[in-house]
Amino acid sequence: MNNVDIKTYMQLIGRKARDASNTMAKIDSSYKNIALTEIAASIQKNEKKLLSANKDDLETARGQGLESALIDRLKLTSKGVSNMVEGLLQISALTDPIGKISDLNYRPSGIQIGKMRVPLGVIGIIYEARPNVTADAAGLCIKSGNAAILRGGSEAYNCNQAIAKCVREGLVKSGLPETAVQVLNTTDREAVGELITMKEFVDVIVPRGGKGLIKRVSDEACIPVIKHLDGVCHVYIDEGADLDMSISIADNAKTQRFGTCNTMETLLIHKKIARKILPLLCKIYLNKDVELRGDKFSCAIVEEMVLATEDDWKTEYLAPIISIRIVSSLDQAVEHINSYGSHHTDSIVTEDYARARRFLREVDSSSVMVNASTRFADGFEYGLGAEIGISTDKIHARGPVGLEGLTSEKFIVLGSGQVR
Amino acid sequence: MNNVDIKTYMQLIGRKARDASNTMAKIDSSYKNIALTEIAASIQKNEKKLLSANKDDLETARGQGLESALIDRLKLTSKGVSNMVEGLLQISALTDPIGKISDLNYRPSGIQIGKMRVPLGVIGIIYEARPNVTADAAGLCIKSGNAAILRGGSEAYNCNQAIAKCVREGLVKSGLPETAVQVLNTTDREAVGELITMKEFVDVIVPRGGKGLIKRVSDEACIPVIKHLDGVCHVYIDEGADLDMSISIADNAKTQRFGTCNTMETLLIHKKIARKILPLLCKIYLNKDVELRGDKFSCAIVEEMVLATEDDWKTEYLAPIISIRIVSSLDQAVEHINSYGSHHTDSIVTEDYARARRFLREVDSSSVMVNASTRFADGFEYGLGAEIGISTDKIHARGPVGLEGLTSEKFIVLGSGQVR
Numbered sequence: 001m002n003n004v005d006i007k008t009y010m011q012l013i014g015r016k017a018r019d020a021s022n023t024m025a026k027i028d029s030s031y032k033n034i035a036l037t038e039i040a041a042s043i044q045k046n047e048k049k050l051l052s053a054n055k056d057d058l059e060t061a062r063g064q065g066l067e068s069a070l071i072d073r074l075k076l077t078s079k080g081v082s083n084m085v086e087g088l089l090q091i092s093a094l095t096d097p098i099g100k101i102s103d104l105n106y107r108p109s110g111i112q113i114g115k116m117r118v119p120l121g122v123i124g125i126i127y128e129a130r131p132n133v134t135a136d137a138a139g140l141c142i143k144s145g146n147a148a149i150l151r152g153g154s155e156a157y158n159c160n161q162a163i164a165k166c167v168r169e170g171l172v173k174s175g176l177p178e179t180a181v182q183v184l185n186t187t188d189r190e191a192v193g194e195l196i197t198m199k200e201f202v203d204v205i206v207p208r209g210g211k212g213l214i215k216r217v218s219d220e221a222c223i224p225v226i227k228h229l230d231g232v233c234h235v236y237i238d239e240g241a242d243l244d245m246s247i248s249i250a251d252n253a254k255t256q257r258f259g260t261c262n263t264m265e266t267l268l269i270h271k272k273i274a275r276k277i278l279p280l281l282c283k284i285y286l287n288k289d290v291e292l293r294g295d296k297f298s299c300a301i302v303e304e305m306v307l308a309t310e311d312d313w314k315t316e317y318l319a320p321i322i323s324i325r326i327v328s329s330l331d332q333a334v335e336h337i338n339s340y341g342s343h344h345t346d347s348i349v350t351e352d353y354a355r356a357r358r359f360l361r362e363v364d365s366s367s368v369m370v371n372a373s374t375r376f377a378d379g380f381e382y383g384l385g386a387e388i389g390i391s392t393d394k395i396h397a398r399g400p401v402g403l404e405g406l407t408s409e410k411f412i413v414l415g416s417g418q419v420r
Numbered sequence: 421m422n423n424v425d426i427k428t429y430m431q432l433i434g435r436k437a438r439d440a441s442n443t444m445a446k447i448d449s450s451y452k453n454i455a456l457t458e459i460a461a462s463i464q465k466n467e468k469k470l471l472s473a474n475k476d477d478l479e480t481a482r483g484q485g486l487e488s489a490l491i492d493r494l495k496l497t498s499k500g501v502s503n504m505v506e507g508l509l510q511i512s513a514l515t516d517p518i519g520k521i522s523d524l525n526y527r528p529s530g531i532q533i534g535k536m537r538v539p540l541g542v543i544g545i546i547y548e549a550r551p552n553v554t555a556d557a558a559g560l561c562i563k564s565g566n567a568a569i570l571r572g573g574s575e576a577y578n579c580n581q582a583i584a585k586c587v588r589e590g591l592v593k594s595g596l597p598e599t600a601v602q603v604l605n606t607t608d609r610e611a612v613g614e615l616i617t618m619k620e621f622v623d624v625i626v627p628r629g630g631k632g633l634i635k636r637v638s639d640e641a642c643i644p645v646i647k648h649l650d651g652v653c654h655v656y657i658d659e660g661a662d663l664d665m666s667i668s669i670a671d672n673a674k675t676q677r678f679g680t681c682n683t684m685e686t687l688l689i690h691k692k693i694a695r696k697i698l699p700l701l702c703k704i705y706l707n708k709d710v711e712l713r714g715d716k717f718s719c720a721i722v723e724e725m726v727l728a729t730e731d732d733w734k735t736e737y738l739a740p741i742i743s744i745r746i747v748s749s750l751d752q753a754v755e756h757i758n759s760y761g762s763h764h765t766d767s768i769v770t771e772d773y774a775r776a777r778r779f780l781r782e783v784d785s786s787s788v789m790v791n792a793s794t795r796f797a798d799g800f801e802y803g804l805g806a807e808i809g810i811s812t813d814k815i816h817a818r819g820p821v822g823l824e825g826l827t828s829e830k831f832i833v834l835g836s837g838q839v840r
Contacts, residue, residue: 111801367832399830
């Protein structure tokens with residue numbers, strides 16, 4: 001398609017999504033749940049087709065010499081199909097957030113005023129590689145009463161189209177608008193440009209993928225974006241922290257998985273406890289092949305450590321590397337986290353009530369923890385049931401974004417003829 | 421200043437605001453309340469200076485031949501000063517939203533997960549004419565633990581600077597950072613351009629003023645904007661509505677004040693009740709010099725009515741003009757409101773339970789009402805205590821924006837050593 005055609009195509013997609021969103025906003029929970037189970041059934045039934053489409057994608061990707069990490073993310077297995085099915089059934093079991101009324105109170109004028117939860121409208125989701133996002137995102141948008149426009153990565157084109165067909169089948173079977181979820185059938189970059197600027201048709205954009213994608217989308221979008229940037233997460237081991245707990249949390253936060261956004265990248269440790277903990281902890285790290293980079297004080301304690309640069313404190317390694325800094329106070333720890341961190345997830349290990357309370361209040365991150373591993377920052381662990389992503393923004397949704405992040409609230413007023 | 425100087429100046433302002441916001445985020449309520457009462461005292465004490473500065477502004481404005489409506493908005497009286505003082509004291513009496521923890525629940529893993537309300541950080545407010553906004557906005561930002569950068573209109577320059585001095589005096593006296601509220605001392609348009617693009621220093625922009633200002637700010641900002649666009653509000657009088665209540669609400673919603681955003685602009689009325697109500701209601705409107713524009717069915721009932729054009733249904737008159745349309749069903753009314761309206765405030769007058777319930781759910785506006793005048797859409801009437809504006813956006817804050825709209829929530833996790 002040329003650019004004029006793409007614009008026309010996207011405007012049509014946008015208009016259909018807007019129309020569908022008006023219907024979706026008022027549909028009863030039971031119909032949305034039927035749609036989710038129908039989509040799940042269709043995906044299960046078409047497993048072979050999905051795997052075959054994915055095989056085509058994988059062959060193309062290998063032919064183009066794509067890097068192996070990307071090919072890993074692209075790969076769909078029989079287990080992956082079951083997970084998609086399971087995910088949709090889980091979403092159908094979640095409480096429907098739409099229409100929920102809260103804080104309905106009488107005012108002196110006699111009116112009652114409260115808030116009702118409503119869908120955002122049309123959600124544009126731009127993602128890469130993992131084909132399961134097509135099913136997950138469709139499920140979350142349907143349950144939250146929104147319409148969705150999905151734009152998957154070109155490398156997953158065939159598989160995404162196969163999943164899209166299952167989604168449409170489920171929507172039609174349940175009597176919901178087929179256009180409630182539209183998966184773009186072009187992978188032209190120009191289509192993304194249209195999607196993120198169609199103010200009249202799209203209410204929010206959720207980019208999911210590498211930093212390049214997210215940067216492009218946030219720079220160019222003129223629609224609000226719910227985005228996740230870096231995950232430079234910290235654990236701070238406070239003076240007088242429990243030794244075993246400190247080691248267990250610092251180990252888990254770094255090594256349970258290296259490549260996730262809620263993995264700790266920098267360990268801060270109080271100077272009074274550093275000599276006791278660092279040798280034991282670093283032995284564990286070294287046994288797990290974690291590279292150690294530290295400030296000069298840490299290097300003086302652990303000889304395998306190399307000196308960290310200023311850049312290290314700002315880096316999300318997503319790899320078996322850790323930076324370690326010894327601090328002389330809670331103030332210095334909070335200052336480090338707020339200035340070098342990415343406002344994602346940070347945890348203190350402490351036995352001290354007052355310092356725990358201060359850490360919770362003063363650390364400016366989407367998740368702030370006491371005596372728990374940063375790895376808990378996750379929609380499922382938080383009980384949101386599912387997540388569309390983790391937001392590092394402050395506006396609208398912050399932290400793991402579940403169904404509620406795809407909704408808004410309107411005021412409702414109940415009167416009996418009041419005037420001003 | 422030239423553009424390079426303005427950029428340098430704004431960067432400095434931004435950096436100071438960011439620093440101040442870090443302090444403001446952790447300050448106890450009592451100190452914020454002391455600051456608010458000190459600012460109020462300083463404004464009261466300096467009444468003469470404020471009125472004299474305002475006199476200078478008024479003279480300049482008259483000299484430049486500014487329109488009388490603008491000069492009206494610009495004028496500060498002794499009563500206006502008292503209102504500012506009263507407003508600040510009212511804000512100091514509001515509950516501090518910051519640090520409030522909600523929904524703290526145990527998860528199967530043993531961690532407790534909840535949400536803590538936190539300031540947004542730095543709020544940029546761009547406004548026109550009315551000098552009282554300087555005091556109101558400062559008060560709301562201080563109470564919500566934010567730092568503020570205020571950019572008032574050039575026509576109110578002297579008065580804004582005089583108020584700014586009182587704000588600084590109050591901040592210093594209470595031991596809060598003097599830079600928690602900075603009022604720009606330049607009225608160069610370039611400064612606005614910098615303010616709305618300094619992503620690293622400003623977290624949200626609130627434009628308050630005419631549509632030109634709001635359009636420019638939303639088009640050019642690369643920071644989230646909490647904005648208010650049109651107020652094309654509707655009252656729908658349903659089949660079988662109470663006659664007296666219908667007339668009372670439709671009268672009040674249109675005529676109590678013509679120039680406010682929550683004034684009704686279009687009246688929708690069910691065909692079965694139109695003949696009974698329209699003659700009585702239109703007589704009231706005509707007595708109050710309200711111009712009547714209607715569809716052909718309404719024109720057939722009231723001879724003083726002129727035929728409305730397609731544009732009328734989309735217009736916020738802010739004037740003694742009303743458009744009236746007869747509809748044949750609730751569906752048609754909802755469809756009209758959602759497609760022609762501005763998603764601001766819409767009300768149904770009805771005695772029917774099921775249709776009231778449907779209207780509440782299906783109308784996509786920031787305030788949806790049953791049997792109440794649209795004029796109630798207001799922060800004070802809703803019990804928010806004060807408002808920084810009314811948002812017609814869906815993301816983040818919707819409807820009247822009080823202290824809570826200037827805050828966000830972070831997740832907090834309390835554990836006892838849990839790992840994954």
